[in-house]
Amino acid sequence: MSIADKSSKLQDTPTGQTLQQLFAEVVFNIPLNKLFHYSVPPDLRELLTPGMRVKAPFGNKVITGFCVGLTTIPSVYKTKDLMGILDAFPLADETMLRITKWLSSYYCCGWGEAIHAVIPPVVRRGAKEKIDIFVTCGKPLTAFEKETILQSKKRAIKQAKVMEFLFNQAQNTEIRAKELMKATGGTMSMLRQLERENLLQLEERQADAVNAQKGGAPVQHLALSEEQQAAFTLIKEKLAEPSQGIILLHGITGSGKTELYLQTIAKLLEQGRKALFLVPEISLTSQSIQRIKERFNNVAVLHSHLQGAFHHAQWKDIKEGRVDVVVGARSSIFAPLKDVGLIILDEEHENTYKQENSPRYNARDIAILRATYENAMVILGTATPSLESYYEAEKGNYTKIVLSKRIGTLQLPQVEIVDMLEEVRKKRGYHVVSQRLEYYMKQALSRREQVILFLNRRGFTPYIHCKRCGFVLKCHRCDIPLTFHKKLNIVLCHYCHAEAIPPESCPDCMANYINYRGFGTEKIEEVIAKKFPGYNILRMDSDSMRSHGSHEKALKAFGEGEFQILLGTQMIAKGLDFPNVTLVGVISADTMLNLPDFRAGERTFQLISQVAGRTGRGQKGGRVIVQSFNPRHYSITYAAAHDYEGFAKKELEYRRPLNYPPFGRMARIIFRGASEKNTEEKASVIAGKLKEIAKESNNQLQILGPSPAPVMKINNLFRWHLLLKAKDHQRIHDALLCVADTLKPTKGVQSLVDVDPYMML
Ligand SMILES: [Zn+2]
Ligand SMILES: [Zn+2]
Structure with missing residues (x-):
């Protein structure tokens, strides 16, 4: 007698047939890696599939769990009945169940927690699908007819306004009713009235979640350089192989990685498969996202700020196969896309791919796992590979493709390191802008070129202390010095966001020796404004870029030359491509270097390389000035020499004896x-x-x-x-x-x- 025979129970169905009893394996959103078994009542067994949510008794409550499997052998003798099923179709498919199971084991969290984390809240809540009303103008009218309608005595002013607005649109343009009402002050009943008069048409339908370009052919691919072509040939060969593996695409800034991604996606779509494109942060990569949308139809961009109904509709579009390319940040690795043939991680070294709350996964590792399950290719693209990926490629586990030249005749910018200690001696005191940087700024600005200044610290001054007793002003809830924000006139904790009024005297000894030390972007802005009057400065950090869409707006204005100087935090380190920027200044290369973290050197190297890559992208060339108190640190010198290999070898040498990743x-x-x-x-x-x-x-x-x-x-x-x-x-x-x-x-x-x-x- 087998185990199955011994422990399975029999159940009578209404038709009198005897069926083996079925048990659901259920996990809950709790930090416990345990399966619970429930018996599935006869009326539910036809409906239940793993991946659906169920209602189940738990202790003396009824709670929601995920069914992750069905079995005829329960783990306990006495099981309770499931009380209901919440979904008509599984929220997590088989691949997602496998991935979340791995996730819970590897990252030490509950399986239920992992599933909970990968299903967007709107989907779990089941937000209603959004219906929009679209307005189009009625039949074409002559100018005279239009005039008559607008002048008609019985026409209310607001109605006339609505019609005037519509007349001013191009023929056949459709406008969301909501927008029309907002612009004109009209109401829905007014629109219905105008519809009855045959002056406009209303259509109710589901808002499109997908970027399906109606009309207008997608933009053509660009011609590839010799180096890109060789890389593309290799990628195509790999795509044709049964097991496609992982490609580390190490391309210097400006070498045309994005074009390679796009053409690889096109190749893959020809095969009828789909692609996932991950970027470190959606709002910081608007330039590349624009290119993807121009190139392909059926692109879904997963924004974190997406509204409920829209997000839900988009999720369904992806799940039901109406989307070919999903673009998004970290969590998009869990997008319910079917038949994924390619996963691209752009800027694979970025730490935003690591989630900092449970489950603390790294999207790079999940991408590789998902690709194995779905037999897909992974492309890890970067100008500065993470040491982990570099080492895997060195060992031959990844295929390495190198793009070592910039597109066309463009050269990498010349990087000059300024020793700030020397500067302090020369100028008898500390100045945030060195003589060299000031000199080159003047030159660039006088030639009507643009300048980017980078500082990885926001606020005005990060350190407030008493010169008499040494007291340092810290957050009373956190062990962190408070940062002074001058414009808001507050001191702010960057950890818990507590704020207070800046003290005028020392809170400890009452002396009037309070000193504001150090500098953040806000202070640099003030210094630069004084040194360079008459030039417009754009500051981009999380203080100045709070509202949604402010990035795009700011960058557009900079691109159009409205500002001559762009100053910002890591927010501006990535992806920007402005040919008129001929000078980049790194105000302090030391902010990362001094962190108590074994990756401090790697992060410093990455940051300088990325920031340096923002210049020399046009025919005018480019120059980078790096200011540092550690001018001979290898992270800085190798970055200045654009020597990734040199840096990687040195860094690995340091980590190997200490067993730090990638060795341990x-x-x-x-x-x-x-x-x-x-x-x-x-x-x-x-x-x-x-x-x-x-x-x-x-x-x-x-x-x-x-x-x-x-x-x-x-x-x-x-x-x-x-x-x-x-x-x-x-x-x-x-x-x-x-x-x-x-x-x-x-x-x-x-x-x-x-x-x-x-x-x-
Ligand atoms: Zn004091
Ligand atoms: Zn705090």
Whole structure:
């Protein structure tokens, strides 16, 4: 007798047939990696498919869970009945169930949590599909007829306004009723009245979620350079192979990676398959998104600010096969696109691909996993490969394609490093703009060219202290110095967003020696405005670019020459392509370098390379000035020499003996709680247990810490952390499993597990 025979139960159907009883495997949105079994009542068994949400009794409540499988063998003897099914079709298909299962195991979270995280909230809520009303002008009219309608005595002023608005549109233009009413002050009943008079037509239909270009052929592909052509040939060969693998496309800035992406997508669509295109941040990549939309029909761009109904409609369009190309940020890797043949990650090294709350996944790893399940090709594109991807390519696991030349005759800009220590000596004091930078700015501006200045720090001054007693003004909820924002006249915590009025005297010793030190973008703006009167400065940081669409607007204005100087944070480091920018100034290359993070050097190199890439994109050439107090640090010197290989070799040399990624794997556990003592205690207990395990592992597993996190307190919660480091992930995984039970919250202390962490603060 087999196990199945022994434990399965029999059930009578209404027709008298005897069926084997069916059980649903259900997971819930809780931090627990456990399957629960429920019996499926006869009236539900025809309807239930894995991937659907179900209502199930849990404790003494009824809650929503996800059905992840069906079985005839329950794990427990007594099972409760499912109470209902919430969906008509599965929200997660088989691939998504596999991916989320892997996710929960790898990143140590519940399977239910993982599914919950990959289904957009609007879909879970089931937002109504949006119906819009579109207005078109009635029959064509002569100018005289129009005039008569507008002048008619019985016509109300607002009605005339509506008609005038419509007459001013091009023939056959359709306008959303909502927009028309907003522009003219008309009402819906007024529009209906005009429709009855046959002066306009109203049509109700679902708003299109997809960029289906009605009329107008897509823009033609550009001619490829010799280097691009060779790369494209190789990609096409790979696409034709049964297993397509992973391509690391290492192309310097301006080498035409985007054109290669686009032509590869076109090739793939010819095969009847679909493509996922991931970008680090939608709002920062409007230029490339525009190119994708011009090139293809049926493109869905997943914005995070999408409104409920629209987002839901778009999700359905993707799921039901009406979309060929999905463009989006990190979470788009879970888009319900079917038959994915290609996943592109542009700027694969960016840390925005890593999610910083549970599940703390990296979209790059999910892309590779999804591609394996769907037999798709992955292209990781970047000018500065992450050391992880570079190392995989070196080992031969990825195919490396290099684009080493800029398109046409364009050259990489010349980069000059300015030693700020020397500058301080020369000028007897610290000036945020060095003589060299000022000199080249004057030159560029006098030639009517444009300048980009980069500083990775917003606000006016990041540090307020008392010169008498040494007191530093910190957020009372976080262990972080407050930043002074001059325009708003507040001091602001960049962690918890608490704000206060700037003190005039020292809150500690009452002396009038309060000193505002350091500089952020706001202060640079003031300095530059004084030095360069008569030039328009555009500042782009998260303070000045709050409203939706402000990026696009600002960049458009800069592109049209309305501003001569663009000043900003990392927001302007990526993707911008303005031929008239001939000078880039990096105000401080040191902001990243001094972070307590083993990736500090890599981030510095990436940032300088990316920012430098914003110039020399036209025939006028380009120049970059990098200001630093560490002018001889290899991250800076290699970036200045445009030498990625040199940097990578040096950086790997540093990481290898320390077993840092890519040689080893890491996980970080953060403990946080309102009581400092309890937090420290919990960290010590877990560290103790892990160290026991490490001892048995023969030094294959290392435990670093516990210690207070570099940012010791955020939002009134104290923070401790520890690191697990090992040659391979499995060892870390096993150790985490061993302590999983003790990681549950106790005495108000939470523990957060971050596998392959990016944030070390
Ligand atoms: Zn003081
Ligand atoms: Zn704070």
